[in-house]
Every structure is written in structure tokens, then in C-alpha cells.
Amino acid sequence: MSAAPPPSLPPDPSPAVPPPTVPQRTATVVRGTPLTVALAFLGFVVARLRARLAALWASRLVRAVAALLAVLSLALAGTGWDFASAAPQAAPGAVEKPASREAARLAAERDRLLSALERRVPRGPWIVIDQTHNRLRLMRGDETLLEAPCSAGSGMVLKDGQGGRVWVFDTPRGRFEVLSKTENPVWKKPDWAFVEEGEPIPKDPAERMEYGSLGEYALYFGNGYMIHGTLYERLLGRPVSHGCIRLGRDPLRQVYKLAPLGTPVYIY
DSSP: OOOOOOOOOOOOOSOOOOOOOOOOOOOOOOOOOHHHHHHHHHHHHHHHHHHHHHHHHTSHHHHHHHHHHHHHHHHHHOOSOOOOOOOOOOOTTOOOOOSSHHHHHHHHHHHHHHHHHHHHSOSSEEEEEETTTTEEEEEETTEEEEEEEEEOBOOOEEEOTTTOOEEEOOOOOEEEEOOEEEESOEEEOOHHHHHHHTOOOOSSGGGGEEESTTOSEEEEEETTEEEEOOSOGGGTTSOOBSSSEEEOHHHHHHHHHHOOTTOEEEEO
16 A cells, blocks of 8 residues: 655745845956056055155154254365465554564565666666567656667677688677767778678778668767668568667657667667
């Protein structure tokens, strides 16, 4: 005899209720380049450092240490200014004393020489000739009235092959004075002028006279030497004369006009 089936339950009249759902979290993944990731990390690090430094600076101890370090750096490196002690100033009206007796002696000797030099400067016109640079200056006291190129002696040596005589064409050095002045001077040629040109020495004195070669004026200052003009002004400034002082036409006119007889002539 078979078992009887279990009785069936009547259906549930209430509607079916679904089981509750649990909300799930979703993560958003941001994808970027390596450079973007590095910059973001660097910004994070900088922000953290700023916050840390601000916290440290708030501490009085840290500020005191920073001030001490600044003072030490100035002491070691300096400010760039050079501070030097000022020289002691003499009191008003005080006379500075020489450092030693030797200094006092040298100062006195210097004053003596300056005073002697001032006394030797002529008060009127005077002529000074520089043979090294071939320059002539006409002075009046300390004032320069004229400066011009000139030509002094060449220093050349001439030998007479027949008579054995020797001439040296130098300009003498020293102090002289204007002994005489003349217009339209005539040159009486000496023996060496004919020997230099290879001509026989004339016996007639008239054959020695040469006109026009000395310029318009001549100022004699002794032993046959003179300041005169020249036909070769392009050579002025060079030592090419036979001992006299050659000068250009315009400077010679001024010297002749302003230098009276007795005018000192200094040649060095």
C-alpha cells in the first residue's frame, strides 16, 4: 500500500518582496602621463615642506638661530665697504714738522734752489735753444712769446784731404747774448765751405761773399755763430746746419723784432 502524498499548502496571498540590495563603491582610476604624475608628486612635496618650514619659523628659537647665522655671515664675508682710519688732521694754525733732520735739510735746500732759479730767470726777453729737439723759444720772464722749429749743428766731421785740417759742425752750448743784428746779411764763406764743395779756396775775398742764403735777418751771438734764415725750410727741426741756428722766415722776423741787443741766448 503506497503512502499518501503530503497535503499541499495553499498559496501565499502577499506579494513577493525582493531581497534588499547593498550599495557597492566604485573607484575612479585617473590615468595620466609619467610627467603629470611626477609634477603632482612634486607639488605635494613642496606643500608639505612649506607647512613644515612655517611651523619651524613660528618657533622663537629658530628665528634666533637664523639671526645669529646672518650676523656670522656678515662678519665673515664683509659688507663690501672698506673702512679705513682717517689721517689725523693738523690743528688750525699748526705748523707741520719734518719727520727728521734730513727731511728738514732737504726741504731747505729745495727752497734755496727754487729761489736761486727764480732770480736767474731774465726779466726781459731771452732766447733758449734746445738742440736735442731742435726747438727755439723766445721768452719774456716766464711767458713764452714764440716757439718754433729750428736747425742746430749736424755734428758731422769734415777733413781737408790736402791740408789735413778737420772741422766739426757743432753748435756751442752755454750762455751767450745777442751782440749784433743785421738785415739782409751776407755770408762770407770760410775755407771749409769750399773744401766741402770740392772747390779750390779763392784768394780774392770778394769771391767768398754769398748773398741771400742767410735769409732776411741775422742775430750774431759770438765766434761767427748766428741765428739766421734758410733756403731749406723743409729741413727745419733736423740737425743739419754747420753750427749756426737756422730759423724759418716768419719766426725769424719776430725774433729780430722782439730781441734787442744784449738779449741772453741759452743753448743746451
